[in-house]
Amino acid sequence: MSGGIANSNRTRAASTILPVADYDLSATLSSGQVFNWEQAEDGSWTGVVAGRWVRLIARPDAIEAQAAELQDDWRWLRTFLQTEVNLTQTLATFPEQDEHLLAAVRACRGLRLLRQNPWECLASFILSSTKQIVQIRQIVRSLCQRYGQPVASGGSDAVANAFPTPARIAALSETDLRACKMGFRAPYLLAAARRVAAGEINLDALAAGSMNETRLQLLRLDGVGEKIADCVLLFAYGYPTAFPVDVWVQRVITKYYFRNRTVRPVRLRRFITEHFGENAGYCQQYLFHYIRTQSGKNLSSRSG
DNA sequence: TCCCAGGCTGCTT
DNA sequence: AAGCAGCATGGG
Numbered sequence: 200m201s202g203g204i205a206n207s208n209r210t211r212a213a214s215t216i217l218p219v220a221d222y223d224l225s226a227t228l229s230s231g232q233v234f235n236w237e238q239a240e241d242g243s244w245t246g247v248v249a250g251r252w253v254r255l256i257a258r259p260d261a262i263e264a265q266a267a268e269l270q271d272d273w274r275w276l277r278t279f280l281q282t283e284v285n286l287t288q289t290l291a292t293f294p295e296q297d298e299h300l301l302a303a304v305r306a307c308r309g310l311r312l313l314r315q316n317p318w319e320c321l322a323s324f325i326l327s328s329t330k331q332i333v334q335i336r337q338i339v340r341s342l343c344q345r346y347g348q349p350v351a352s353g354g355s356d357a358v359a360n361a362f363p364t365p366a367r368i369a370a371l372s373e374t375d376l377r378a379c380k381m382g383f384r385a386p387y388l389l390a391a392a393r394r395v396a397a398g399e400i401n402l403d404a405l406a407a408g409s410m411n412e413t414r415l416q417l418l419r420l421d422g423v424g425e426k427i428a429d430c431v432l433l434f435a436y437g438y439p440t441a442f443p444v445d446v447w448v449q450r451v452i453t454k455y456y457f458r459n460r461t462v463r464p465v466r467l468r469r470f471i472t473e474h475f476g477e478n479a480g481y482c483q484q485y486l487f488h489y490i491r492t493q494s495g496k497n498l499s500s501r502s503g
Numbered sequence: 504t505c506c507c508a509g510g511c512t513g514c515t516t
Numbered sequence: 517a518a519g520c521a522g523c524a525t526g527g528g
Contacts, residue, residue: 324509330508331508430509444509445509445510448509
C-alpha cells in the first residue's frame with residue numbers, strides 16, 4: 200500500500216522519544232498488570248511488545264524507546280503504553296471525598312493502565328491464580344524462554360523471546376507446560392490455547408462486542424472466573440469500568456468502605472459501580488498498587 | 504513448620 | 517445459593 204516513496208519521507212529510526220507527562224514507568228510495569236518486563240541496573244526496562252524487543256527509559260515528561268530495528272512508526276508502542284491518555288483528566292473522574300483513594304493517588308501518581316495483547320494477558324492471568332506476582336513473573340519468563348518466538352534484541356543478549364502464540368502452546372503437552380512450574384494451571388492454559396488456536400474463540404473479534412458479551416466469552420474458558428475475566432477486560436480490551444477483585448482488593452475495600460464487615464458479592468459489586476464510576480478500573484489499579492507498596496502491612500490478614 | 508499467594512472448580516449442605 | 521476442600525509451587 201504505502202510504497203517506498205512515501206516511506207522515504209518518513210523518519211525511520213530505531214529509537215524515539217514519546218512525550219508524556221505524569222507517567223511513572225516503573226510503577227506501571229511493576230504493578231501486576233504485566234509479567235514479562237525486566238528492569239536493568241540503570242533503571243531502564245526491556246520487554247517484547249507486538250513481537251518487537253524494546254528498551255524503555257523514563258525521561259522528564261517523556262519515555263525514550265529503543266528498538267532493535269528501524270521503525271516506520273511507533274503506534275504499536277504508543278498503544279501499549281497508552282501515552283495519549285491524559286492522566287489529569289482521568290483522575291478528575293475519580294470520586295471526590297474519598298480519602299483512601301486520594302491517598303493512593305498522592306502516593307502513586309503516574310501509575311497507568313496499559314493496553315495489552317489479549318492472548319498474552321489472558322494466558323498470563325490464567326497462570327496467576329493463587330500465585331504471588333514474583334512467581335507469576337517466573338512462570339511467564341520460563342514459558343517465554345522455552346516456547347516463545349526469539350526476536351532480535353538490542354541489548355547485551357542477542358535475542359529476547361516473545362510470549363508464545365496460542366498455536367505454539369496448543370501444540371505442546373501438559374507435561375511441557377508443567378516444566379514451567381505452573382502446576383494445576385497447565386491444563387487450563389493448554390485448553391485455552393487450543394480453543395483459541397482452533398478459532399473457537401476469536402480474541403480479536405471480541406473487541407467489537409460489548410463488555411458483557413466479551414466477559415461471557417472469556418468465562419466460557421475453564422480456569423477463567425470473574426476476576427481473571429475482569430483483568431483481561433481492563434488490561435487488554437480497555438473497558439474502563441472493569442474492576443478485578445482479588446484478595447488484596449477485597450481486603451482493602453472491606454476495610455476502607457465497610458468497616459471490616461463481611462460484604463456479600465452482589466452488594467460489593469453495586470458499591471464498586473456506584474462509588475468508583477466511569478474509570479473504576481483505574482481506581483482499582485491505584486488502590487491495588489498502593490496497598491501493595493505503601494501500607495500493605497497493616498492490611499495483611501495476619502495483623503488484621 | 505505453617506500460612507499465604509492478582510482463583511477456580513466441583514462437591515456438599 | 518452458599519460454603520469449602522483441593523489444587524502445585526514457592527516466599528516469608
